[in-house]
Amino acid sequence: MKRTTIKDVAKEAKVSVATVSRALNDPEAVKKDTRDRVLEAVKNLNYDPDPIAQALRSNSVKSIAIIVPNITNAIMAEMTRGAHEKLAEKGYNTVLFNSDDNIQQENHYCEILPNSMVDGAIFVTGSGGTPPVEKIADNLAVCLINREIEVENVDQVTADEKEGLQLLAYHLHRLGHDKIAFITGLDITSATQRKINGYKEFINKTGLDYKENYIISGQWTMNGAYMAMKELLGSKERPTAVIVGTDTMALGALSAVRDSGLKVPEDIAVTGFDNAPGSEYYQPPLTTLKYPNYEMGQLAARAILNRLKDPNVDKKSIKLPLDITVRKSCGYRLGFDSSNNR
Amino acid sequence: MKRTTIKDVAKEAKVSVATVSRALNDPEAVKKDTRDRVLEAVKNLNYDPDPIAQALRSNSVKSIAIIVPNITNAIMAEMTRGAHEKLAEKGYNTVLFNSDDNIQQENHYCEILPNSMVDGAIFVTGSGGTPPVEKIADNLAVCLINREIEVENVDQVTADEKEGLQLLAYHLHRLGHDKIAFITGLDITSATQRKINGYKEFINKTGLDYKENYIISGQWTMNGAYMAMKELLGSKERPTAVIVGTDTMALGALSAVRDSGLKVPEDIAVTGFDNAPGSEYYQPPLTTLKYPNYEMGQLAARAILNRLKDPNVDKKSIKLPLDITVRKSCGYRLGFDSSNNR
DNA sequence: GTGAAAGCGCTAACAT
């Protein structure tokens, strides 16, 4: 079962291969008569140009790589989906790479990417530094999601975690909280750094109480947050509200509160950060930030597509705002009776 | 900045391009002397064969498509990851396609896949029928995950949901439950059908009580399960235990129980089905089945790889067992005092 | 053991 080639079509339509190619790629350049004959033949033979041969000539494969730390993570998956959909729209394939949140692996991908049949690459943050994207940016269109580095010809899309954290903090503040802690992970990505900056700025601006242990780092896991929350609850200056770095971690933190015989939000208010699927069903439903993951993926894809069209477009850095989603886990205004509000 | 080609290497090593190719692909066929010279030149020039040119000759692109209903779903993501890792191991790229759980979209992919620079395709179940994979199986290595259909030359990997459901049902039965209901989604995939079959077989074998409304279908969502659970709780013959089709849906069901002023597991036992991330932190932690998602992805990839090596290997159907994970949501033996066991 | 050359399927520059 051999595939139909341009030659077969040429023979069938009694024209040269060049004419077939033209009829397909630049219809105006061929007389309506012949064109119709060619198109007819194409249809009859069910001809579809071989993308590999096209790629060999054009040096473009119409595929974009997306490198994520872990496709199993809901946020990464949403970004991937956003990118995929935008790319598919333009006839591009999405080639998936898992970095396992490992910088070696990312370095490795930078090595092989130029020979991996992709025209560009979207790098989604891992926690360990930044791979040498400058090296590949000459040959590939590159866009970074959620990293902040200074490189030429590399577009960037980031979420405004700094502002996001302050959205949460000020919300808690307005509710009457003045001892607000922040649980984060040990690995400080640039996104994490932005959260920390937001937190510190908030403390400075408000002049609120701040203890050494109010920023507390543990494993980036539910269990890590569980331990961190336990520590906070056991401390002398127990906070009245805690912002947890991710919703998944918040699940662990909520567990810790329960296991200590305390109640959220009555005894302590808790917020998450990234609106993980299911967080509206947590016990209690979690106040959190809505991340524009899907949009970030789309924007990254668009940036890539633009750079592919014109490699010299100015480097763009897009920072997207986060939206607060208020649910029961941070309760109501302190000092008011909220018993009827449940 | 032009790429280094085989010609450059040939010139540098003072041999013909044929010899370079041989030195790389069939080292034994060339004298050690020349081989070393070639390899040296390859190293110096940092040469890497162009995969597109290789593809054009060999008619193989070393890429496999994976078509999932929704990469955002944790189960799909895990399968994807399993497949990706196995494929990467063998130097294959993973090209991602989202079907949006839409049969039209799947049909469309079947149309374009033969011209999409992939050597094979892994189809992960959508709920609406089966796409015409037979048509593409001649040119592409195909493996289906979680569908059961009779086709030639198409490998299959499925989870044993029938046995899985019975694992849960018998467990509840042993705990003393005799009114066991099953909440599922409206769209009946073959996987869902297997669950239903398992449920019916269980009822038949045990001769347990069965009411018309003990199999209840709603939306495949948390909210759908919420409604379904509400209905069960309001019914005259209220079940003492409920198996919910997915963990995510179970989250909605647990909510419904709480909102009715009842307690899990004291008033009603609840189980999930697919060990979604976080289900150990649900309130209460959810008894569920561990799905071998990652393994399924890996096995599908392996099947593809095998078929690529030898297109005539016998069609294989692999059915993987599910493991039960017991947590608090189904409580302890009825009639015993479990108050100290918490 | 090595080189020359054909050819994979396509596009585009050059001829007519």
Added chain:
DNA sequence: ATGTTAGCGCTTTCAC
């Protein structure tokens, strides 16, 4: 407006 042909980078006969 259409045909002829070179060439993209590689592998693989076929000669020597």
